Amino acid sequence: DVKVTQSSRYLVKRTGEKVFLECVQDMDHENMFWYRQDPGLGLRLIYFSYDVKMKEKGDIPEGYSVSREKKERFSLILESASTNQTSMYLCASSFFFFIQGASSATNEKLFFGSGTQLSVL
Amino acid sequence: SQQGEEDPQALSIQEGENATMNCSYKTSINNLQWYRQNSGRGLVHLILIRSNEREKHSGRLRVTLDTSKKSSSLLITASRAADTASYFCATDASGSGAGSYQLTFGKGTKLSVIP
Numbered sequence: 512d513v514k515v516t517q518s519s520r521y522l523v524k525r526t527g528e529k530v531f532l533e534c535v536q537d538m539d540h541e542n543m544f545w546y547r548q549d550p551g552l553g554l555r556l557i558y559f560s561y562d563v564k565m566k567e568k569g570d571i572p573e574g575y576s577v578s579r580e581k582k583e584r585f586s587l588i589l590e591s592a593s594t595n596q597t598s599m600y601l602c603a604s605s606f607f608f609f610i611q612g613a614s615s616a617t618n619e620k621l622f623f624g625s626g627t628q629l630s631v632l
Numbered sequence: 633s634q635q636g637e638e639d640p641q642a643l644s645i646q647e648g649e650n651a652t653m654n655c656s657y658k659t660s661i662n663n664l665q666w667y668r669q670n671s672g673r674g675l676v677h678l679i680l681i682r683s684n685e686r687e688k689h690s691g692r693l694r695v696t697l698d699t700s701k702k703s704s705s706l707l708i709t710a711s712r713a714a715d716t717a718s719y720f721c722a723t724d725a726s727g728s729g730a731g732s733y734q735l736t737f738g739k740g741t742k743l744s745v746i747p
Contacts, residue, residue: 515674544735553739554675554720569734601674605735608663617662617724618735623674 514538517602517624524631530589532627534602542605542618543585545569545577547598548626554601560585561607592631600627636664636704636721636738644744651708653741655721656701664697665722665735666706675720678706713747 518533536543544559546569556569558577566577574596578586585604589596603621639654655664663682667675681688681697681704688695694707708715718740725734 546737551739554737556734556736559734567734570736599672603675620665620677620680621667621675621722621735623667623676625674626672628672 515602515604515622515624517600517627519627520625522627522629524589524592524629526593526631528589528592528631530592530629530631532587532589532600532602532629534585534587534604534624535583536585536604536622537583538604538606538622539582540604540622541582541607543579544603544605544621545575545585545587546601546603547571548601549598557587594631596629597631598629600629636723636736638719638721638738638741640741641739642742642744644746645711647711647713647745647747649711651711651715651743651745653706653719653743655704655706655738657704657721657723658702659725661699661723661725663724664695664704666693666695666704667720667722667737669718669720669740671717678719708743711743711745713745716743716745718742 515536545557546554548554555571560566560579576588602624605621606619608619636655636657665680666678669675679690679695692709697704720737720740722735722737
């Protein structure tokens, strides 16, 4: 059974701490994503990666960084946690789908982890 | 970045009825996807429809796509209490570059199916 595993289900941290959220997928997917989900705002993309050591900013990258040293692992780092980073964090992964006749690719379906509910006090 | 917008925000129906949710988006896409989320959990993929497709079925799910209106609908037939969840549409952006890798989600429709 395919799996995306997030290291923690619940996490409580103090303001100013450095926080690491880990995500591992076992499907050999090229693409990996970090989203945050807040009530009334839906899912917002923080960062994504389409290859090892490659990263692209999403819609809300400020205050976050990422690391992808191995294909199966994508880490989200909060350099100095703040209370406005209290949220549900969702990791996802997918294969590329290469668009016939075009010089581009898009995503196949995303597989999501169970999420990490982070509280910053 | 573009974003799908689901409508309605919330929907409450009786078990056995059909549920219809709509999604509108702003710019051209390669594909549109629908996901389901049970409370406090990760999202689960339901169905993907490509820009050259008009309708797709999967079990009790029927998805339509109208690229001229930039809209999609998700129909769940003969709903069950277990269908209670939030439903999200997600779109990419057609064309080359990182935008086509980026999947953008709407805010979701919260469906309640009353037994």
